[in-house]
Amino acid sequence: MLDIMIDAGHGGSDPGAVGPTSLKEKDITLKLANKAGALLKQQGISIAHTRTTDVFVGLSDRAVIANSAAAKYFLSIHINSSGSSASTGTETYALAAGGEGEKLAKAMQQSLVKSIGLTDRGVKFANFAVLRETKMPAALVEVCFINNPNEEALLRNEAFLDKAALGIAKGAAAFLGISWKDGGEQKNLTPIMGASQLHTSQMISYAVKGNGSPKLPNCPLEELAGLFAEEAEIEGVRADVAWAQSLKETGYFKYGGIVLPEQNNYAGIGALNGNRQGQAASFDSPRIGVRAQIQHLKAYASTEALKQELVDPRFGLVKRGSARYVEWLGYEDNPNGVGWAYPGRGYGGGIMNILNAMSNEPVTPGTSENSNIPVWQREGLEKLVAKGIIQTPGYWTDKMDQPITVGEVIGILGKMVD
Ligand SMILES: [Zn+2]
Structure with missing residues (x-):
C-alpha cells in the first residue's frame, strides 16, 4: 500500500507564484517534491508523485490520482506569495481542525521550521481543492514567500532546497512513526573562525x-x-x-x-x-x-x-x-x-x-583599495576618524574629489561634534 502521495504544486502552463527575479513556484515545488520523495524512499517509505516533470495537472485530477492510488496520506508542496515583499516564513494547511490532516500538518510544520529556520507562521485551515477532494488525510506546506526577495534568493540555493526537502521528508517520517536513519544526510558544519568567504x-x-x-x-x-x-x-x-x-x-x-x-x-x-x-x-x-x-x-x-x-x-x-x-x-x-x-x-x-x-550575489570589485589617495585626503580622513565622525576612511575616499573641511563633512553627515 502507498504511504504518501507527494504533490508538487502547479506545473506546465500554470507557473504558480512568480518571484521578483522571475523564479517560478512550479519549478521549486517540483524540485522539492523530487528531492523529498527520494529521501523518503531511502527511509523505506512508499511514495508516489502527482507529477515528476513540468506538466499541467488540474486540482481535481491531483485528488483523483491520490484517491485511485489509495494513498494513505496526501502531501502538497507549495511556495507562498503575498502582496507584501516583507512577508516571511513557513506555514502549513489542513482542511479542518481536529483530524489526522491537522496532525499531519503539525508534523510537517514543526519539521520544516526546524530544518530551514524561517519564521513559524503555524498551522492554518483552508478549503483548498486538493485538501477537500482527497479522501485521505492531507496537508499543504507553504515553504516560504517567493515574492520576498530574500526568500526568493534562498529558493535559488540548492543547499537551502536540500534542507527544505529534508525537513519535509523528516516531517512525513515522524508523522508515520518511522525513526529517521541518517545516511545520505549532509552533516557538514560551518566554522565561525576563519577568513570571510564572501566579498x-x-x-x-x-x-x-x-x-x-x-x-x-x-x-x-x-x-x-x-x-x-x-x-x-x-x-x-x-x-x-x-x-x-x-x-x-x-x-x-x-x-x-x-x-x-x-x-x-x-x-x-x-x-x-x-x-x-x-x-x-x-x-x-x-x-x-x-x-x-x-x-x-x-x-x-x-x-x-x-x-x-x-x-x-x-x-x-x-x-x-x-x-x-x-x-x-x-x-x-x-x-x-x-x-x-x-x-x-x-x-x-x-x-x-x-x-x-x-553567496549568490555578484561580486563588485571595489575602487577604494586601488585608488591613489592624496596625502591631504588621507590626513583629513584620519582626523575625521579620530573625531569619530566617520568609521572607515576607505569608504569615503572615492566620494571626495577635493579637500573639504570638517565643518562641511558635518554638514553632509548631519552630525554635530564638539
Ligand atoms: Zn501554490
Whole structure:
C-alpha cells in the first residue's frame, strides 16, 4: 500500500507564484517534491508523485490520482506569495481542525521550521481543492514567500532546497512513526573562525536587497560592512558570518525589535526576551558595536585570546569555544547546551540561510583599495576618524574629489561634534 502521495504544486502552463527575479513556484515545488520523495524512499517509505516533470495537472485530477492510488496520506508542496515583499516564513494547511490532516500538518510544520529556520507562521485551515477532494488525510506546506526577495534568493540555493526537502521528508517520517536513519544526510558544519568567504560587495548588495527601504543603521550600510570586514579580520572571525548574523538580528537593519539603531548593537548583545526597547547593550560608535559582536562571536567560536582591548560586556559570561560552528549558536541546537540565542532552535540555520543566499550575489570589485589617495585626503580622513565622525576612511575616499573641511563633512553627515 502507498504511504504518501507527494504533490508538487502547479506545473506546465500554470507557473504558480512568480518571484521578483522571475523564479517560478512550479519549478521549486517540483524540485522539492523530487528531492523529498527520494529521501523518503531511502527511509523505506512508499511514495508516489502527482507529477515528476513540468506538466499541467488540474486540482481535481491531483485528488483523483491520490484517491485511485489509495494513498494513505496526501502531501502538497507549495511556495507562498503575498502582496507584501516583507512577508516571511513557513506555514502549513489542513482542511479542518481536529483530524489526522491537522496532525499531519503539525508534523510537517514543526519539521520544516526546524530544518530551514524561517519564521513559524503555524498551522492554518483552508478549503483548498486538493485538501477537500482527497479522501485521505492531507496537508499543504507553504515553504516560504517567493515574492520576498530574500526568500526568493534562498529558493535559488540548492543547499537551502536540500534542507527544505529534508525537513519535509523528516516531517512525513515522524508523522508515520518511522525513526529517521541518517545516511545520505549532509552533516557538514560551518566554522565561525576563519577568513570571510564572501566579498564585502556581496554582503552590501544582499543587505540592501533585504532592507528594501531607506532605513539605515547609524552609518551607511557600505561603511558598516567595511567595519565588519576590518574588525573580523583582526580577530580571525569570518566577517560574512558576523554580517549574516546581524542581518538576522536586526531584520536587515530595519530594526523593529528591542534594540534601537542608535545603540550601535548589531546582534542584540544583552537583549533578553521581555526587555523593553533600548534595554540591550549600547556602544559608543558603530566600530565599537561591531567589535563587541566580533569579540562575542570569538568567545563562543574559539579559545584564543583577543587581539584588541575587550569591549564586549558579556565576554566573560561565555564558556570559551562552546559554539565553534554557526549551526551551534542556538542553545537547543548545540550539543554543549549553550549558545548565543535562547532557546535558539534554528537560529544558526537561519544565519546559514542568509549566508548561502548572500553567496549568490555578484561580486563588485571595489575602487577604494586601488585608488591613489592624496596625502591631504588621507590626513583629513584620519582626523575625521579620530573625531569619530566617520568609521572607515576607505569608504569615503572615492566620494571626495577635493579637500573639504570638517565643518562641511558635518554638514553632509548631519552630525554635530564638539
Ligand atoms: Zn501554490
